[in-house]
Amino acid sequence: MLTDLFPNINLEDFWVATYETFYMTIIALIGTFILGILLGLLLYLTTKNGIWQNKFVHFVVAAFVNIFRAIPFIILILLLFPFTNFLMGTIRGPNGALPALIIGAAPFYGRLVEIALREVDKGVVEAAKAMGxxxxxxxxxxxxxxxxxxxxxxLTVTAIALIGYTAMAGAIGAGGLGSYAYYSGFQRRDFDIVLICSIIIVIIVFIFQFIGDYIANKLDKR
Amino acid sequence: MISIKGLSKIFNTDAHNQVTAVDNITLTINEGDIFGFIGYSGAGKSTFVRLLNRLEEPTEGQITINNQEISSLKTKGLRLARQEIGMIFQHFNLLWSRTVKENITFPLEISGVPKTERDDRVQELINLVGLAGKENAYPSQLSGGQKQRVGIARALANKPKVLLCDEATSALDPETTNSILDLLVDINNKLGLTIILITHEMHVIRKICNRVAVMESGKIVEQGNVLDVFLKPKQDVTRKFVEQVMGSNEEEEDLQQLIQSYKHGTIIRLHFVGETTNQALISQVAKKFNIDINILQGKITQTQAGAYGSLFVQMDGDQTEIKQAIQYIEKETSVELEVVQHVN
Structure with a gap:
């Protein structure tokens, strides 16, 4: 039935593309989580009256976050080509997309981490200090x-932004559903491929949103 | 136990403005005291208590707790010293992500108590504060009073010598306040803990403190034994606080009218100051002497050191009997007596 509705789809290519999208999203998400927590903590701790109050460090971290958040993702990938080549040994394929994905998403997530940390009751932090x-x-x-x-x-919001980024990276050679939709679909005028890729990406986004909401709810004992 | 010398805290609100929150306080607190600090908001009492474990850094002055000079400690020494100073807060400051048990375990994790010993200690504390059965509840499932009990158990986990209470009952209703105060007295007796509490409610001071200091604009304007302060408040602000629990002088004016209307007998004011032995005075006197005693008005309140307050009575009957009764009260008991009016 799938082949009737979408006659141009090569199932093997399609599964590889879906796998690559998942691969890029999940690995980049793990990297983003670690780097973002680090950036968010640094922003929170070095701020005025923070635990490690430090104007200089705060300025440097804030500048890093703001600059990389300001650069449009498609340009960031191009800008990072030398760095990516040095780090990964390639600028093509899913692995070639990872550095740009992480550096593009981590500053965004870092800000969200900073906001989340600021919401922590100051009294509780003080109580912990009073306990030594x-x-x-x-x-x-x-x-x-x-x-x-x-x-x-x-992290859920960031994951969904990352899925968007992987599609963009795909258009310049990173693989995944974005690449499949652009090269095999759009450029060959096989629009059924563009359509199926869109549907799958929407489903992936829904899955991430559902899992994120579920975990956040489960953890919240307030 | 705790000695404080010349303690001051100045906040720089901006480049030109300074606020002196705590102004040159010198004070000694004895072991086992329940020492209350009372003042209106902005009097600096909250800053003062936070200076004691250096949640605020003192601008000037010296704090010594248990022969250890807190004010000169470096980071690590301060952390270790803080593990021996418990603190409870107005808004409890529990970790919502942890259960009751895990909240009480937290200070034990900080001080590095081995896992095997933690559980016993936590259970002991849960029983002490009366929360048995709530071990696995989250703070959001508890009432305010129960949350403060968790706060108290947590503060006691590392067996501190001192407990600081920062408006610990101000967010609680009167009945819950009383149960928490009873718990504090209980642990003061059981563990010999020195308790420093700050409050704006004289009721709290009256109920559990043995010593009190009254604070106004960063200074201690009056301090002493709770009874002495109740009996002879020197400052206006103290008088206002005493009126919170004893009623004001307006009632005494009403009394003057009442007294005028009695045409015979002797009207006497009995002053109870820290009475513990003579609380049955009226019935004793009535049994010993052949007179009638008529209670007109009075207010007696219980403090940690006994009953405090005054009672207006009318004694009626044979003149010599009345005189003997008065002599008996003056000589044989510690109740102070004042003859207000003598008719006949």
């Missing part, structure tokens, strides 16, 4: 657990 907690204890046992639902919702 180290800063590392405050980070790992107070700040991160207490902001976890917001960190997860933020």
């Amino acid at each position: 907690a180290k800063t590392s204890t405050i980070i790992f046992k107070v700040l991160l657990p207490e902001s976890m639902p917001a960190l997860i919702s933020g």
